[in-house]
Amino acid sequence: MVKCAFENIRISGISCCVPEKEYCLLNEQNLYNGDKKRINRVINSSGFLKRRVSEKDVMTSDLCFQAAKNLFCNTQVKKEDIEAIIFISYTPDYLLPATSYILHKKLNLSKDCIALDVPQACSGFIIGLYQGAMLLTSGCNKVLICVGDSFSKFTDMFKDNTAQIFGDAGTAILLEKYNNNSKTFFNIETYSQDYDALICENSGFKHPPQKDDFYSDNSFIYDSKMDGKRIFNFTLEKVAPNILGLLNFSNIKKENIDKFVFHQANKFILENIAKKINIDSSLISTQTLRDYGNQCGASIPCTISNTLKNYVENQGGKFLLSGFGAGLSVASCIIDIGNIYCSELVNYRR
Numbered sequence: 001m002v003k004c005a006f007e008n009i010r011i012s013g014i015s016c017c018v019p020e021k022e023y024c025l026l027n028e029q030n031l032y033n034g035d036k037k038r039i040n041r042v043i044n045s046s047g048f049l050k051r052r053v054s055e056k057d058v059m060t061s062d063l064c065f066q067a068a069k070n071l072f073c074n075t076q077v078k079k080e081d082i083e084a085i086i087f088i089s090y091t092p093d094y095l096l097p098a099t100s101y102i103l104h105k106k107l108n109l110s111k112d113c114i115a116l117d118v119p120q121a122c123s124g125f126i127i128g129l130y131q132g133a134m135l136l137t138s139g140c141n142k143v144l145i146c147v148g149d150s151f152s153k154f155t156d157m158f159k160d161n162t163a164q165i166f167g168d169a170g171t172a173i174l175l176e177k178y179n180n181n182s183k184t185f186f187n188i189e190t191y192s193q194d195y196d197a198l199i200c201e202n203s204g205f206k207h208p209p210q211k212d213d214f215y216s217d218n219s220f221i222y223d224s225k226m227d228g229k230r231i232f233n234f235t236l237e238k239v240a241p242n243i244l245g246l247l248n249f250s251n252i253k254k255e256n257i258d259k260f261v262f263h264q265a266n267k268f269i270l271e272n273i274a275k276k277i278n279i280d281s282s283l284i285s286t287q288t289l290r291d292y293g294n295q296c297g298a299s300i301p302c303t304i305s306n307t308l309k310n311y312v313e314n315q316g317g318k319f320l321l322s323g324f325g326a327g328l329s330v331a332s333c334i335i336d337i338g339n340i341y342c343s344e345l346v347n348y349r350r
Contacts, residue, residue, distance in 0.1 A: 047267025063170025122325025124297025167293025
């Protein structure tokens, strides 16, 4: 595990973008062969109802680009002051070059700027904050973190009723040095023995594309699979101890945490994590997963924008954030967020 603390850093802006196209589980004709009773049971237990899906020619980078443009338009930050851009996603534009370079060009950032990609999903936002904090500690002053995914592109997941829980989103977060006399704490753990619990086998060079790797509708066979049972057991066994370990390391009591924002995995999982760390489940919002689906790494900043915009703009406080999933991994942090720009979930426009 990685437990560490950084001083004098802060999130100074959050901007989120989602596709305009919306799907509702109640209207998904192919889901569970149209079994309405089963669909309603899934909605009631998981909390999922709606999701946003990008068009085929709209990439995660497009969503992050619009979020970043919105961030620059609504803050005093100048593009030339950005000294690093990090793109965190499992749905890049290309294998080569890194998508961060594409965003760097489209945003017209300075040549004196580090650009790097980090392939992460559900833990990605926290890991991005950790990476950004290290860059700030090593000499950078402002880091732009772009976190997003478009899991709707993995068409295989529609074959086994998995994709209907995932929603597409892109975000842009500004992390900067700031003399706020506060510490940001991290606890990051990796459980690679279950790396294949969520996997796309035809997504790299180990299994290069073949001519028969296409469905009859010409969509690519990514051979994407999610072992729901293993991931479910992982979240119930590992996430709460990680959070409690972070609280112990930081010497901060649960009662002194103002807001808990967790990856929007599903309602049942979040309620069980709340029970295991002994807080009331009402303290963990599931509104974003209900209205926008599981947004992978973007779900934490999107939840802040969707449910806590006014709070972080006008007041703020001490946040405990936790992401968990693909890898498998758990990443949690405690950070002060307040008196910053925070967008609503803005619809993508071409």
